[in-house]
Amino acid sequence: MKDLTIEWRHYDKEGATCIRCSATGQSLEGVIAGLRDELSPQGVRIVFTETRLTEERISESNLILLNGIPLEELLAEAQASENTCQSCSCLTGAETSCRTIEFEGKTHEEIPADLIRAAAYKALGLR
Numbered sequence: 001m002k003d004l005t006i007e008w009r010h011y012d013k014e015g016a017t018c019i020r021c022s023a024t025g026q027s028l029e030g031v032i033a034g035l036r037d038e039l040s041p042q043g044v045r046i047v048f049t050e051t052r053l054t055e056e057r058i059s060e061s062n063l064i065l066l067n068g069i070p071l072e073e074l075l076a077e078a079q080a081s082e083n084t085c086q087s088c089s090c091l092t093g094a095e096t097s098c099r100t101i102e103f104e105g106k107t108h109e110e111i112p113a114d115l116i117r118a119a120a121y122k123a124l125g126l127r
Contacts, residue, residue, distance in 0.1 A: 012052035018087035
């Protein structure tokens with residue numbers, strides 16, 4: 001059996017996270033369910049870990065690691081960036097920036113399902 005370990009890191013304050021991380025989490029949940037259905041017959045086990053971050057590690061918020069590799073490193077045209085996150089700013093009480101993913105000229109504040117799926121397949125060496 002082959003494992004695909006997916007770790008999602010996001011800021012958490014007393015059980016609350018920002019709007020963009022929440023949307024990423026929902027996309028991730030759907031992708032993981034689909035990957036389990038598609039890949040378990042091929043002997044692939046999906047292992048999911050959610051890491052809740054404190055304010056001191058907020059720069060890692062909205063990071064997805066696949067077998068220990070950041071999503072943006074798996075996708076040739078993707079790169080990590082950041083911009084101001086109003087939702088995190090409300091949670092922290094100060095202006096705060098969150099990670100974004102730039103892919104093919106578009107900035108994604110919430111990481112879309114198609115990028116997560118593509119990175120998962122790349123991490124496994126599948127097309």
